[in-house]
Amino acid sequence: MLRLIxxxxxxxDIATRLGIGIKTVKTHVSHLLHKLDVSDRTQxxxxxxxxxxx
Numbered sequence: 001m002l003r004l005i006x007x008x009x010x011x012x013d014i015a016t017r018l019g020i021g022i023k024t025v026k027t028h029v030s031h032l033l034h035k036l037d038v039s040d041r042t043q044x045x046x047x048x049x050x051x052x053x054x
Contacts, residue, residue, distance in 0.1 A: 001028050003054045006045045 004014045011025045018025070029041065038044050048054045
């Protein structure tokens with residue numbers, strides 16, 4: 001999921017790619033933001049790249 005966020009995909013594209021619902025994507029993104037201690041997807045992508053998570 002984090003890799004797809006870094007690639008710039010939106011929730012609908014992520015849901016399609018993973019074969020899950022958009023609500024499920026939103027839940028996972030919310031959990032990722034919390035775990036990474038960031039407030040938005042851009043900050044999550046920056047943190048992931050900076051920390052070598054993807």
